[in-house]
Amino acid sequence: MTQKDMTTGSPMKLILKFLIPMLFGLLFQQFYSMMDTIIVGKYLGVRVLASVGATGSINFMIIGFCMGICSGFAIPAAQKYGEKNEVMLRKFVANSGWLAVAFSAVMTVAVCILCRQILVWMRTPDDIIDGAYAYIFVIFMGIPATYLYNMLSGIIRSMGDSTTPLYFLLISSVMNIALDLFTIVVLHMGVAGAAWATVISQGVSGLLCLLYMKKKFTILKMRDEEWKPDRSVMKILCSMGIPMGLQYSITAIGSVVLQTSVNTLGSVAVASVTAGSKVSMLFCCPFDAMGATMATYGGQNIGARRLDRIGRGMKACVILGACYGALAFGVLWFFSDTIALLFVSPSETEILANARRFLLVNSAMYFPLALVNIVRFMIQGLGFSKLAVLAGVCEMAARSLVGFCLVPVFGYAGACLANPAAWIAADLFLIPAYVHVMKHLRQRMPGAQERRPDEEETTEETVHLKRKRLHAVG
Secondary structure: OOOOOOOOOOHHHHHHHHHHHHHHHHHHHHHHHHHHHHHHHHHHOHHHHHHHHOOHHHHHHHHHHHHHHHHHHHHHHHHHHHHOOHHHHHHHHHHHHHHHHHHHHHHHHHHHHHHHHHHHHOOOOOOOHHHHHHHHHHHHHOHHHHHHHHHHHHHHHHOOOOOHHHHHHHHHHHHHHHHHHHHHHHOOOOHHHHHHHHHHHHHHHHHHHHHHHHHHOHHHOOOHHHHOOOHHHHHHHHHHHHHHHHHHHHHHHHHHHHHHHHHOOOHHHHHHHHHHHHHHHHHOHHHHHHHHHHHHHHHHHHHOOOHHHHHHHHHHHHHHHHHHHHHHHHHHHHHHHHHHOOOOOOOOHHHHHHHHHHHHHHHOOHHHHHHHHHHHHHHHHOOOHHHHHHHHHHHHHHHHHHHHHHHHHHOHHHHHOHHHHHHHHHHHHHHHHHHHHHHHHHHHOOOOOOOOOOOOOOOHHHHHHHHHHHHHHO
16 A cells, blocks of 8 residues: 555654655755756866856746645645545546646746846846856756656655655656766756756656556546546645745745845855755755655644644654754764865865855754744645745745845855745744644634544554454453
C-alpha cells in the first residue's frame, strides 16, 4: 500500500517517516540547481555565474508561484483522503489537472514576453544581462514541466506517499548532471544549456509521476463524470492554490527589491550572494521538508476531525526544527568556506569571504525560519491559505525595507540581514495566527475528537496485536 494515513499513530514517528523521503527529494531538487551553478561557475566563469545569480529572485517569484499553486491544489486532496471521500478526491485531482493546464499556458506566454524587460527594471548589470536573459527565458519556457511535476508529486504526497517522488528525482538529478555537461562542455550552448538541462530533467520527473499514478493509485481511477470540469470544485482549488502561489510571489517581491539593490553593488557582490544563497538553500531543505510534511499532516487530520493531533504534530516538528537549526549553524561555522568552493575557485578570495559572512548570519537565525515553514504550512493544511499570504506580505515588507534602507548604507553587510529580518517578521504574524486558527476550529468543530496527550494512540499494528492477545486468551 503506497498511501499513508497520518490520522493515527505517533505524530513524531509519522512526521519523521514522511519527512525523511521528502527531505531527500528536496535535496535532489537543490542538486539540480547546484549542479547548474557549479558547472557554470567552473566552466563558464564568475561573470556567467553572476548572470545566473541575477535571475534568482525573479525565478523564485514566477516558479515559486507555480509551486505554491500546486501545493494548494494538493491540500483539498489530502483533506478528502483523510475523510475517506474517494469520489471527491478524484474530482479534486481531475480539476487540478484542468487548472494546471490553463495556468501554465497563460503564465508561459506572459513571462517569456516580459522577462528581458523585468531584468532591465531590476538594474541587472550590463556585463551580465545577456547571460541572465538567455538562462531565465529557457527556465520560463519550462513552466509546463514545473506544473506537471509539482502538481503530480503534491497529489502523491497528499495521500501520504513521500517516497516515490524521491526515486523519480534521483533519476532526473543524474540526468540533469549529464545534460549539464553535455550541453555546456560538448555542445557549447553556454548558460542556456544549463537551463535546458533543468527543464528537461524536471519534465522527465513529471512524466514518471504520471505513469506511476496511473499504474499504482487505483483509488484515482476516474469515471467519465469525474473527469468533467466542475466550477464549484475549481473554486475551492483556486481558493487554496492562488493564495499559496501569491504567498510565494509576494515573498519574492521583497527578494526582487533586495536583488535590485545588490545589483547596484556590482557583479562581485551578485556572485557572492549567489554562492551563499546556493549553499543556504541546500541547508534549508530540511525546513522545506518540515513545511510540506505539516501541510499533509494538517490536511489529513483536519479532514478526519482530529484536532487533538494537530498540536502534538506541531510540537514534534518544532523540536526537530530547533535541533537541526543548531546542527546546521555548527557545520557552517566550521565548513562554510570549504562548501563555498563548490561554486567558485580558491582564487576568488573576496567572494569566498562574503559568502561565509552571508551563511553565518543566515544560519544563526535558522530557528525562526523553521517556525515560518512549520507554522505557515500547518495553517495552509488546515485550510486557511489566506493567512499565509499575509505572512508573505510581512516577509516582503522586511526584505524591501532592508533593500531600500540598509543595503544603500551598509552595502553587502546589509544584504546579509535581509533573510533573518524577513523570517522574524513572518513569525510575529504567524504564531498569533496559528493560535487564532486553532481557537476558531475548536469553536467550529465542537464534535471533533479531542484526546489527552498521554492517551494511547490506536494504530493498525496495535489493533492487530490486541486482537492476537484476545485470541490467545480466548
